[in-house]
Structure formats: structure tokens, C-alpha cells
Amino acid sequence: MKKLINTLSFRLFITLSLVLILIMGGFIYLTLDSQEKHMMNCILISTNRISDFIKGSTRYGMLLNRREDTHQIINRLGQEKGIEVIRVYNKKGEIMFSSIEDEIGKTVDMTAEACYICHSESKPIESIPEKNRVRIVSRADGHRSLGLINPIRNEYDCSNADCHAHPSDIKVLGVLDIKISLDHLDRNIKEAENQIILFSIILIVLINLVTGVFIHKFVHKPVHMLIDGTNAIASGNLNYKITLDSRTEIGELAKMFNTMTEKLNKAYNEIKEWSINLENKVNEKTDELKRAQAHLFQIEKMASLGQLAATVAHELNNPLEGILTLTKLQIKRLNKNSLTKEEVESILKDLSFIAEETMRSGNIVKNLLLFSRQQPTEFQDADIEQIIEKCIILIQHHLKLNNINLVKNYQIRNKNIMCNAQQLQQAFLALMINSVEAMQNGGELKISILETNPDEIEIQFSDTGQGIPDEIKDKIYEPFFSTKANGKGIGLGLSVVYGIVNNHKGKITLDSKVGQGTTFKITLSRKLNKRIVKEEYDG
Known part of the structure; x- marks a missing residue:
């Protein structure tokens, strides 16, 4: 009512x-x-x-x-x-x-x-x-x-x-x-009054009936058709048409309404088409950005690999020379017709040394291969200590050559974390190499793993190097920004580190004072959802 x-x-x-x-x-x-x-x-x-x-x-x-x-x-x-x-x-x-x-x-x-x-x-x-x-x-x-x-x-x-x-x-x-x-x-x-009143009532009823029919046909029905059309348009039906055959202003309004819906439908289809094209373009650009990011990761990995190559070659040269010398010696011994018990024990001892040095060399090469390998990876449970230890193996000879003392501070009970182990290894290795290069005259590299709360862990890389000036702290994560001498780097290391940490929904902070050293703190969450991250690389 x-x-x-x-x-x-x-x-x-x-x-x-x-x-x-x-x-x-x-x-x-x-x-x-x-x-x-x-x-x-x-x-x-x-x-x-x-x-x-x-x-x-x-x-x-x-x-x-x-x-x-x-x-x-x-x-x-x-x-x-x-x-x-x-x-x-x-x-x-x-x-x-x-x-x-x-x-x-x-x-x-x-x-x-x-x-x-x-x-x-x-x-x-x-x-x-x-x-x-x-x-x-x-x-x-x-x-x-x-x-x-x-x-x-x-x-x-x-x-x-x-x-x-x-x-x-x-x-x-x-x-x-x-x-x-x-x-x-x-x-x-009185009779005339009654007759006139009765006639007037009948006349009023008849006129009201005619008026009601007229209003229903020419006002109520057209207006409700316009309301239904408006509701249909509001609900998304842009193909709705008002079928109203009238030459009145409401009829003109219905015609204009139909014209408006046609234009709206046309504009909607154009916007929809633009949206689809835009979505396709966005997807294309997103794929390009992913490939570019993966390419940057690989470039930095190759740069780090190049920096490690000379050190690893020197690291491999020593055990290989020892293996070669001992092998020649054992050949001479074995050419004798008879061997004494002492000679057999010496040969066995030398063979054991050869096996150890060969295994050490194999581990170095294996870690290099794992680091340089380009393959799709996934977020899964991994041991954070093992990831860091693999990085330490790769830079251990670097530390010896530069007279750098390594200090480990692992204060964590639950070592597992949901992560992309290969990406984190790349990020940690880049920070370690930066620390080594900042301490040309020796120093101390301290690696800490802290459990700030049950849901987060914090990895710290602290060195006693030359430090980072305040005026360039805001630029160190920019691609191709580098403070190293010509030929020493391409300025992608910290940019890639930032990208990897961001992919893990973590955060990286810097605490550095010139002449005292630098500390990078990486905070990672344990509660990442397990998801497959497909990486596509150019070339």
C-alpha cells in the first residue's frame, strides 16, 4: 500500500x-x-x-x-x-x-x-x-x-x-x-439537492474511471516501463529495449532511453574489448618482466660465478697437484716387483688422501654446478642452515685469501622455512661476496640466524669493512648502481637480493657506518603458502 x-x-x-x-x-x-x-x-x-x-x-x-x-x-x-x-x-x-x-x-x-x-x-x-x-x-x-x-x-x-x-x-x-x-x-x-448530488457522484465516478484509465495507460504504464528499463540497465542488461508507441513526451523519453542504452552497450563493448586487450598486454608485459627479472637473477649469478671462478680454480689447483704427485709416486712404487708392508701402508694412506682431496674437489665443483644451474624452482620446506653452509663452502677459499675470520651465530631451534632455496642461496652468496670485497685488508664476517618470534627468522650478515656512506644508502638497491672499480661488478647484486627477498614476502634492512662496517638484516616469514613459481628465462 x-x-x-x-x-x-x-x-x-x-x-x-x-x-x-x-x-x-x-x-x-x-x-x-x-x-x-x-x-x-x-x-x-x-x-x-x-x-x-x-x-x-x-x-x-x-x-x-x-x-x-x-x-x-x-x-x-x-x-x-x-x-x-x-x-x-x-x-x-x-x-x-x-x-x-x-x-x-x-x-x-x-x-x-x-x-x-x-x-x-x-x-x-x-x-x-x-x-x-x-x-x-x-x-x-x-x-x-x-x-x-x-x-x-x-x-x-x-x-x-x-x-x-x-x-x-x-x-x-x-x-x-x-x-x-x-x-x-x-x-x-431537497429532491433537487438529492438528484444533483447523485448525478454529481455518478459523474465524479465516471470521470475518475476515465481519468484512472487514462493515467494508467499514458502515465503509470510508460513510467513503469522506464523504471523496468532503468533497473535492467542497472543490473547489466544493456540490450534492454522499451517498446512504447507514444507521441507524448514520455514516448520521446523512451526513444531517448533506447538510444542511450544502445550507446552505453556500444561503449561497454568497446571498454570490454579494451579491457581484454589491456589484460593481454598486461599479461605480456608481466611475462616480460618475469623473464627480465629471471634474466637479471641469472646475470648476477653468472657475475658471482665469474668472481668465484678464479678462486675456485686456485682452490682446485692445490688438491689436484697433490693428487697428481701422489699418483706418479704410487705408479713408481707399484712398478717394483715386491712391496714391503710399510710401503703398502704408505700407498693406502696416500690413496686415502687422494680420495679425500678428490671428494673435496668434487664438492666444490658440485656446489658451483648447483649454483649455476638454471631450472624451475618451487617454494618448499628447506633447512636455512644448510643453505648458508653451501654458500660458505663456495666462498671459503675467498675468506682464506683475504684473511677474513668467519663467525657463526646460529640461535634457532626450528631450522625449516618455506622458501625457494636456490634463490636464497644466490641472495646470501651475493651479500657474502660484497662483505668479502669490502674487507680487502682482512676482517671479520659474522653470520647470524635469529628467531625473533615463532613465525619469523632473521639472518644477519655483518662485516668490519669500510661501510656505506649515507648519501648512497638509498641507491644501493637500484639496478646497475655500483661503487666498485671498473670491471669489478655490474651493479645487479643488491638489486637481485632485494627482488629475491621481496618475492619471499620478507624485508631487508641496512645498518652501516663508514669505517666501522655494514650489517644486512633479512627477515623471512615461516608462513608462506606453498606455491609453484615457474621461471622462464630468455635464451
């Missing part, structure tokens, strides 16, 4: 109905008032004629002073339907004649309704205006009567009559008072 009340068509219908009711109410009031006045005027004219007729009928009898004739005439006319009473008053208020015989001879008070009009002042009025001669008398039961006073003037015949001549200076001898019942008039007015 509330929804219906708030509709435009309902409010328009109610407004028009109220206006129609007000107009018809005013019309009924004016019509009934005019009709009542017209009927009253007709009654008044008729009453005047009756009064004049009575005066004319009794004039002759009064001139001859034939009171019985006058009485009979008044009594007979008083019995006519609609006439309540006919009275003749003299100027003293005495009832000379009346259609009610009991009233004859009685004197009424001068303030009575028939006398007050003339005797309201000290001297009786000789001329009464037409409107003052008429009075409407209403009883408690609703009965109404019309009273009319008709003055009986002292005409020439009256003042010269032989029988009862009146002085000529008296202008009015008395009045003829007649009262007419208005029951018939009231019934006619």
Missing part, C-alpha cells in the same frame, strides 16, 4: 480527483443556492399575487363595510392548500379579520413579527421596502413559513366613503398579513 501511495500515477489520480470533487462541490453548492433562490423568488411572487388578489377581492366589501363578505373571502382563501393563515390588522395591532376565527378581535404586541417591521420606531413607517415586507419563520420541528405584509393604504375611496370614512391624513389603515407554508418548496429543494 505504501508503495502504491508513493507512485506518481496514484498521486496524480488523487490530485485530479480532489480537484474534481472541489469543483463539483462548488458547482452543487452554487446550483442549489441558485435554485433555492429562484424557487423562493417564485414563491414570493406568487405570495405577492395572492396578497394583492385578497386585497382586491375584499376591497369592495370593505368599502361597503360588509364585514361578513370580507370574512368569508378571507376564510375561504385561507383554506387553500399551502396557505397557513391570512390576517388583517388595523394600525393598533388588532386582528380585524383572520382565517383562524379564534384570533379575530385579539390585539397583538407591537413587537410581534407582523407589527415590528412598521412599529420598530416611535412613529410608524408609512412606506415599507419590498425586502422588509417578507419574513421567513422557522419552527423547532424544521417547518418553515413565508410571511408577507401588504399595507392597506387609505385610498381616496376609503377616506370619502359614507359608512366609515377615515381621515385623509392617515396614510395606512392596516396591513394584510399572509403566511404561506414552505413545505412544498423545501421538499422540492
